[in-house]
Amino acid sequence: MFMKKSPAEIDPEQNPALACLQSIIFDEDRSPEEQANTYKNEGNDYFKETNYKKAIISYTEGLKKKCSDQDLNAVLYTNRAAAQFYLGNYRSALNDVIIARKLKPTHLKAIIRGALCYLELKNFPEAVAWCEEGLRIDSKEKKLVDVRAKADRLKRAEQRDIRKAKLKEKKEQSQKEVLHSAIKERNIKLFLEASEKEDEISDDLAEMSLNGFSSENAMGTKIYLDENGNLNWPVLFLYPEYGQTDFISAFHEDSRFIDHILVMFAELPPWDLESKYHPSNLELYFEDEAREEMYQVNPENTLLQVLQHQRYFVKAGTPSFLVLVKHCPFSKNYFLGKKVHRLK
Amino acid sequence: MEQEEERVRELLGFLGPGARPDVRSQAAAHVLGLTGSAEGRALLAARPAFLEALLLLTGESCAATARAAYLALVNLAAEPASHGALGPALPLLLRRLLEPGYGLAEPVCTLLANLSRAEGTCRRLLQALREEGTGLAPLVEAFCADGSKERPALHYLGPVLANLTQLPEARALLLDRSGCLVQRLLPYTQYEGSAIRRGGVIGMLRNCCFEHKYHEWLLSAEVDLLPFLLLPLAGPEELPEEEMERLPLDLQYLPQDKQREMDPDIRKMLLEAILLLTATKAGRQLVKEKGTYLVLRELHQWETEPGVLAACEKLIQVLIGDEPEAGMENLLEVKIPEDVEKQLQRLDLEEEWSQGREAQLGSQGLSR
Numbered sequence: 001m002f003m004k005k006s007p008a009e010i011d012p013e014q015n016p017a018l019a020c021l022q023s024i025i026f027d028e029d030r031s032p033e034e035q036a037n038t039y040k041n042e043g044n045d046y047f048k049e050t051n052y053k054k055a056i057i058s059y060t061e062g063l064k065k066k067c068s069d070q071d072l073n074a075v076l077y078t079n080r081a082a083a084q085f086y087l088g089n090y091r092s093a094l095n096d097v098i099i100a101r102k103l104k105p106t107h108l109k110a111i112i113r114g115a116l117c118y119l120e121l122k123n124f125p126e127a128v129a130w131c132e133e134g135l136r137i138d139s140k141e142k143k144l145v146d147v148r149a150k151a152d153r154l155k156r157a158e159q160r161d162i163r164k165a166k167l168k169e170k171k172e173q174s175q176k177e178v179l180h181s182a183i184k185e186r187n188i189k190l191f192l193e194a195s196e197k198e199d200e201i202s203d204d205l206a207e208m209s210l211n212g213f214s215s216e217n218a219m220g221t222k223i224y225l226d227e228n229g230n231l232n233w234p235v236l237f238l239y240p241e242y243g244q245t246d247f248i249s250a251f252h253e254d255s256r257f258i259d260h261i262l263v264m265f266a267e268l269p270p271w272d273l274e275s276k277y278h279p280s281n282l283e284l285y286f287e288d289e290a291r292e293e294m295y296q297v298n299p300e301n302t303l304l305q306v307l308q309h310q311r312y313f314v315k316a317g318t319p320s321f322l323v324l325v326k327h328c329p330f331s332k333n334y335f336l337g338k339k340v341h342r343l344k
Numbered sequence: 345m346e347q348e349e350e351r352v353r354e355l356l357g358f359l360g361p362g363a364r365p366d367v368r369s370q371a372a373a374h375v376l377g378l379t380g381s382a383e384g385r386a387l388l389a390a391r392p393a394f395l396e397a398l399l400l401l402t403g404e405s406c407a408a409t410a411r412a413a414y415l416a417l418v419n420l421a422a423e424p425a426s427h428g429a430l431g432p433a434l435p436l437l438l439r440r441l442l443e444p445g446y447g448l449a450e451p452v453c454t455l456l457a458n459l460s461r462a463e464g465t466c467r468r469l470l471q472a473l474r475e476e477g478t479g480l481a482p483l484v485e486a487f488c489a490d491g492s493k494e495r496p497a498l499h500y501l502g503p504v505l506a507n508l509t510q511l512p513e514a515r516a517l518l519l520d521r522s523g524c525l526v527q528r529l530l531p532y533t534q535y536e537g538s539a540i541r542r543g544g545v546i547g548m549l550r551n552c553c554f555e556h557k558y559h560e561w562l563l564s565a566e567v568d569l570l571p572f573l574l575l576p577l578a579g580p581e582e583l584p585e586e587e588m589e590r591l592p593l594d595l596q597y598l599p600q601d602k603q604r605e606m607d608p609d610i611r612k613m614l615l616e617a618i619l620l621l622t623a624t625k626a627g628r629q630l631v632k633e634k635g636t637y638l639v640l641r642e643l644h645q646w647e648t649e650p651g652v653l654a655a656c657e658k659l660i661q662v663l664i665g666d667e668p669e670a671g672m673e674n675l676l677e678v679k680i681p682e683d684v685e686k687q688l689q690r691l692d693l694e695e696e697w698s699q700g701r702e703a704q705l706g707s708q709g710l711s712r
Binding site: 156166 | 481485488520522523524525527528565566568571593594596597598599
């Protein structure tokens, strides 16, 4: 009868002979060096069986003996690092090889393991540095040459990605600035969330609301400056009576509201149960949220004209307007208790 | 004439171990001054006794005296007449260079750079390296080591490596595929701190590119030489995305303050190295694939030095021209007609002459 695996836990009742053997192996009377060495061999056996967890326990026991043979300790640390490595514990593995290298600076296996850990941890410059340290000891160590080549390649690819991201960020920033000065030139005011001091809004323009533009709105569209230097806005139309909306992704600042309304309501929308949303029947409003007042908009006006209104504040990068039907009971209810500035 | 002889003999006495240390020190400083002029070098370079006395002084415990002796030797080594007497000292100089705590490694290095310019002395240096049993690895290590206060970075190892790799045997050592020597030197084509170091490494790489049997390996992912030769030639120009993605990763999305190699001679060496890489069919293919043309197109717009422009145009010709006819694919093995060969030799000579001048200027700079 042969044992295929080394027994982990031995019950002296069941297996007195084995327990006896084990006590010989780990006899406390032997020197710490001998005991540590026995644990190392035990760990290596587990390692060969790919039982890394047990191997770690054995190497740890070996290290606990605190023997004076630093080369042996370096091997214990390096081997435990290898077992940790195969379990995916790259940080723990790295800590072990760092100690191993301190104990024995020329221990190539520790250096190789360290380089592999850094590679896994995606710290490519360190991986290259460790390989080069190792190549100083053996300039032709195959593993080090290979790992260095791989880490160097990845390092350079990473640097390229960083450069690309930086350039992209820079471009976006300058686009934002151009957009921002276009808005400022037109005297269009942006609504500043979380600020109650509305008078300061236009002063804070620079700070603020670049963010409102950088983040795309819910529809995934953004304001943009076309090749002729005109702004195109995403615009939201709200129909409170039916809880419906229309979204125009690029409303040219010089087009008039009526132009869009004529197209949008060329046919009656399916939700218009009473067939009353004819272009000529519609009234446009915007809301001054800070003062909770409503302003009627002349549909003959262009978007730019309306946005330049002294009480218009663009919110979240998307101007929005209310559309209601003239003389309709819903409208009367809707405006109840609100101040409405009607067209003269 | 006799008067001169007398002066030299007297000076030699002051340099020798018989003289008082302060006298030796003064004499060394005086000799260093003499070697700053062409006449002084002509007078002293051919006197073995003098050179040996200086060599002895480099072992002086007083660092200032030893340094003055080294610098005088650096200047004298620009004269081939001095090499006969200095050759036997090469193993000693090499040991000092590589000794970790040695404080005067820098002048030793400069001296070796000047000595290795002559082919015979260069061979002796390689021989000495071999006898140490380690080949070129220690030199590469020393070259890659960062400078510290006690031991400055050894930039002149660049020219030493460039000179050594004029010898095919040294190239074979450096290009050993089982090692990792040439790979570690590549980043220094972008070393901003010293044109001597950059020029040395790039000259060395150009020398290595004469070995067409290594071209495929040099261009493979294992070494990836090409981006390191192209990067110093690339500027900050923004390319369309589609072109950008065709470049090697190292050349993509370079910052707007990216600068090209400042030294026109180094730019020319880079172009020559790439041209050599296009000598074989496989090499040509690889160089073409990596978007080399795009980098050269932008360089050509920017370049003003006629010599560099000519090298650039020559390379562009190869990149956009038709493939040579069958049997002529390896440009380094093509049989060259006698008259063309002669012309090429003349061109090579001119080039060597101009390089020689350059190195000498370097050594004079030190004697000041």
